[in-house]
Amino acid sequence: MERAVLLKNISKSYSGVKALKNVTFSLNRGEIKGLVGENGAGKSTLIKVLSGAIQMDEGEIQINGETLTHMTPKVSIDRGISVIYQEFVLAPHLSVAENIFLDRLSDGHKLGLTNNERIVSETKSLLEKIGFSDIDPLQLVGELTVAYQQIVEICKALSRNTKILVLDEPTAVLTFKEVRNLMKILRQLKNQGIAIIYISHRLNEIFEICDTVHVMKDGESVSEYSIEDVTEDKIVKDMVGRDLTTLFPDRETTIGEIILEVERLNAGRQVKNISFNVRKGEVVGFFGLVGSGRTETMKVIFGDDPKESGKLFFKNEEKNFRSSYDVVRDKIGMVPEDRKNEGILLNLSILLNTTITNLRQISKLGIINKKEEKEMALHSLTKLQTKYSDLEDSVSSLSGGNQQKVSLAKWLSSDCECLILDEPTRGVDVGAKVEIYNNINELASEGYAILMISSEMQEIINMCDRVYIMREGEIAGELTKENLKEERIMSIAMGVNNEK
Amino acid sequence: MKNKISAVNIWNNYNTYMMFILLFVICVFASPNFFSPRNLMNIGRQYAALTFVSMGMLFVIITGGIDLSVGSILALGCVMTATILTDLGWPLIPSLFAVLIIGLIVGLFSGVLVAYFNFAPFIATLATMTIARGIAFMISNGAPIQTPANTISLLDSTRIFGIPLLIVMSAIIVIIFVFLQRKTVYGRILIAIGSNEDAVRLSGIRVKRYKLLAYGISGALAAFAGAITTSRSAVGSPLVGSGLESDAIAACVIGGASLAGGMGNPFKTLIGVLILALISNIMNLLAVPSYPQDVMKGLIIIFAVLIQSTNVKYKK
Numbered sequence: 001m002e003r004a005v006l007l008k009n010i011s012k013s014y015s016g017v018k019a020l021k022n023v024t025f026s027l028n029r030g031e032i033k034g035l036v037g038e039n040g041a042g043k044s045t046l047i048k049v050l051s052g053a054i055q056m057d058e059g060e061i062q063i064n065g066e067t068l069t070h071m072t073p074k075v076s077i078d079r080g081i082s083v084i085y086q087e088f089v090l091a092p093h094l095s096v097a098e099n100i101f102l103d104r105l106s107d108g109h110k111l112g113l114t115n116n117e118r119i120v121s122e123t124k125s126l127l128e129k130i131g132f133s134d135i136d137p138l139q140l141v142g143e144l145t146v147a148y149q150q151i152v153e154i155c156k157a158l159s160r161n162t163k164i165l166v167l168d169e170p171t172a173v174l175t176f177k178e179v180r181n182l183m184k185i186l187r188q189l190k191n192q193g194i195a196i197i198y199i200s201h202r203l204n205e206i207f208e209i210c211d212t213v214h215v216m217k218d219g220e221s222v223s224e225y226s227i228e229d230v231t232e233d234k235i236v237k238d239m240v241g242r243d244l245t246t247l248f249p250d251r252e253t254t255i256g257e258i259i260l261e262v263e264r265l266n267a268g269r270q271v272k273n274i275s276f277n278v279r280k281g282e283v284v285g286f287f288g289l290v291g292s293g294r295t296e297t298m299k300v301i302f303g304d305d306p307k308e309s310g311k312l313f314f315k316n317e318e319k320n321f322r323s324s325y326d327v328v329r330d331k332i333g334m335v336p337e338d339r340k341n342e343g344i345l346l347n348l349s350i351l352l353n354t355t356i357t358n359l360r361q362i363s364k365l366g367i368i369n370k371k372e373e374k375e376m377a378l379h380s381l382t383k384l385q386t387k388y389s390d391l392e393d394s395v396s397s398l399s400g401g402n403q404q405k406v407s408l409a410k411w412l413s414s415d416c417e418c419l420i421l422d423e424p425t426r427g428v429d430v431g432a433k434v435e436i437y438n439n440i441n442e443l444a445s446e447g448y449a450i451l452m453i454s455s456e457m458q459e460i461i462n463m464c465d466r467v468y469i470m471r472e473g474e475i476a477g478e479l480t481k482e483n484l485k486e487e488r489i490m491s492i493a494m495g496v497n498n499e500k
Numbered sequence: 501m502k503n504k505i506s507a508v509n510i511w512n513n514y515n516t517y518m519m520f521i522l523l524f525v526i527c528v529f530a531s532p533n534f535f536s537p538r539n540l541m542n543i544g545r546q547y548a549a550l551t552f553v554s555m556g557m558l559f560v561i562i563t564g565g566i567d568l569s570v571g572s573i574l575a576l577g578c579v580m581t582a583t584i585l586t587d588l589g590w591p592l593i594p595s596l597f598a599v600l601i602i603g604l605i606v607g608l609f610s611g612v613l614v615a616y617f618n619f620a621p622f623i624a625t626l627a628t629m630t631i632a633r634g635i636a637f638m639i640s641n642g643a644p645i646q647t648p649a650n651t652i653s654l655l656d657s658t659r660i661f662g663i664p665l666l667i668v669m670s671a672i673i674v675i676i677f678v679f680l681q682r683k684t685v686y687g688r689i690l691i692a693i694g695s696n697e698d699a700v701r702l703s704g705i706r707v708k709r710y711k712l713l714a715y716g717i718s719g720a721l722a723a724f725a726g727a728i729t730t731s732r733s734a735v736g737s738p739l740v741g742s743g744l745e746s747d748a749i750a751a752c753v754i755g756g757a758s759l760a761g762g763m764g765n766p767f768k769t770l771i772g773v774l775i776l777a778l779i780s781n782i783m784n785l786l787a788v789p790s791y792p793q794d795v796m797k798g799l800i801i802i803f804a805v806l807i808q809s810t811n812v813k814y815k816k
Contacts, residue, residue, distance in 0.1 A: 304702060328704020342702050345695040347762060356692055357703045359685045366684045410703065 010059035037216035080163030092142030256280030265310030285464035333411030401432020556718030564761025565621035574741035577726020582736020607719015655731035694761025
């Protein structure tokens with residue numbers, strides 16, 4: 001087999017912190033290699049070295065046998081390397097064809113004007129080649145579904161005669177069916193001799209599509225396996241550096257009365273006939289694939305989106321929440337999924353972020369009592385073992401895990417009784433995950449009723465007392481702790497009918 | 501390393517002041533007439549109106565908005581002051597209150613459009629700007645209105661321990677705004693809204709009310725600035741205040757406010773007003789004709805903002 005990429009002994013540090021330590025990574029033509037690791041393991045940094053987005057400090061890069069000392073984005077593209085990032089780089093107001101040929105719009109035109117005919121016909125043939133002739137080259141990209149936008153990104157890569165394709169979490173935004181399609185395309189590309197690096201958190205996909213898998217942890221290559229020779233457990237152990245049992249601490253709680261109960265809630269296509277409840281001291285999980293309506297449901301419950309019908313009871317009292325203000329006043333808090341845009345005020349101080357939910361309690365006639373404010377913040381932050389150097393530092397100076405703790409801490413100061421946690425461990429490293437799990441356990445045992453939305457199967461299985469599984473805006477099933485098995489959850493979430 | 505960071509910090513925190521001091525020193529040397537009590541107090545009286553308007557503007561800008569209507573509301577305030585004093589014959593203090601209320605209502609009108617009808621602040625206040633100017637013309641029939649002697653002009657002529665009342669009032673309004681921003685829930689939440697409105701809303705805070713009030717305050721202060729303008733000329737005119745919004749915005753930005761919201765400082769905004777004042781004053785003293793003056797002013801604004809934008813680079 002011909003080697004397409006060799007990254008040899010690559011090291012890279014950012015202001016003293018080693019992001020990559022002596023990493024060696026190789027990839028053959030026609031090979032699909034999975035690249036896995038926790039957040040912060042160095043996957044993205046490695047890809048950036050390959051794409052020329054950053055310069056390595058030490059090491060050697062060989063592309064198709066040619067040794068390159070100085071990698072720049074241009075050199076990388078010229079050698080046939082394409083990276084498709086999680087967030088697409090597309091112009092929504094331009095057509096499919098214009099997006100694909102954005103940097104070559106006038107190629108082959110005598111007067112140097114836009115060569116519409118050529119780009120449309122070439123787009124058509126690209127789309128046909130990967131089996132998507134139903135996409136109109138003239139349609140605006142903004143009107144396409146996310147899955148189709150991804151197809152456009154892939155076409156863009158193919159139009160550049162790509163030999164090495166990197167996909168960063170390509171299925172994060174796709175539905176089950178769309179994932180199947182992507183897999184099909186990737187197999188085709190592989191057969192054409194294209195080398196593919198496939199980054200994903202979803203191990204089942206790695207096992208399905210990859211020939212080999214490369215595991216990274218803390219900026220180092222930990223292991224590499226042929227896919228037939230390895231188990232999921234082994235990979236997870238390599239990624240995490242410890243057994244799963246130690247990742248999820250035990251919890252001692254007594255489950256009490258129902259705190260929040262929702263009856264036949266409807267709101268748009270994503271929230272259909274939702275009924276569930278959560279009790280004092282209980283951690284109730286919400287699992288579902290992306291787009292199954294979990295976040296939308298919580299947004300409605302939290303009063304941020306209007307409901308169409310249905311009832312909501314808080315401590316047996318019917319409530320009609322019209323805004324988040326009403327909800328918070330009734331002692332329900334939410335840590336949103338999108339931390340940077342909805343959870344925290346990134347540029348403002350830790351102090352301000354922690355007390356914003358509860359300024360009334362520490363102010364008189366609208367004037368804030370600084371001393372009480374500080375005490376309140378310290379109390380909540382200490383309880384969650386948040387690590388920071390100064391209360392006045394901006395939240396952006398904290399690590400992801402500690403930012404998440406701040407996002408959680410603001411609810412502790414306002415004596416909430418029910419907490420909605422939407423993907424509470426997204427984008428935090430494994431050490432911080434354990435701490436957040438500990439926080440959740442402690443809160444539950446203090447009597448908080450906790451709703452936890454998560455896409456991480458292990459988290460759902462190991463943290464929750466009970467799990468609701470959503471599919472296409474509906475609750476497709478409910479499982480209690482004893483019945484939480486991965487296959488069972490997935491088959492309900494995907495709507496596969498193999499229940500006995 | 502540590503020292504370098506603190507040097508950068510000092511520059512970031514104090515560059516507005518340093519620019520002001522530099523400009524002040526240049527002015528002192530450029531013209532012998534500049535550094536006299538008479539000239540300085542004149543500047544203070546001339547720029548009292550802009551100070552009021554800029555404080556209101558600052559709070560709107562902090563929320564991530566903008567208020568283009570301040571110049572027109574000032575004209576409306578100017579005309580209304582004269583009308584209430586002359587046609588209705590009200591005493592001075594109640595008249596001033598009435599003008600404040602009128603400004604508040606006009607400001608709230610923009611605020612409702614922005615907060616409750618999701619208008620872009622630029623569009624909402626652009627509409628209000630046109631409407632307020634139109635009303636000012638309708639009320640005055642397009643002609644200046646004379647005010648009775650010894651009423652509104654007292655505002656301009658009164659001195660407290662030798663200091664013009666307008667300067668004292670400007671100082672008080674700035675102090676109030678510094679207090680609002682540093683010590684109160686209101687100021688705190690405005691900064692938070694400008695920093696990340698969604699996160700504030702999802703923290704259970706009634707964001708709309710806070711935004712609404714910011715526009716209301718801006719309107720009230722602009723109208724009051726109208727009364728100040730009337731006091732200076734003793735005439736209510738619908739023509740005053742055109743282009744004032746750009747001066748107010750410039751003052752906020754020179755003072756380090758970010759038009760993206762979440763950042764701004766009332767005291768530095770005052771310095772911003774004074775920088776604009778010095779530029780204009782010194783060029784008048786040096787008898788620079790008015791058209792080149794505008795060009796100079798524009799260039800200095802660019803310079804000031806360039807200095808501000810170096811902040812962001814270092815902060816990364």
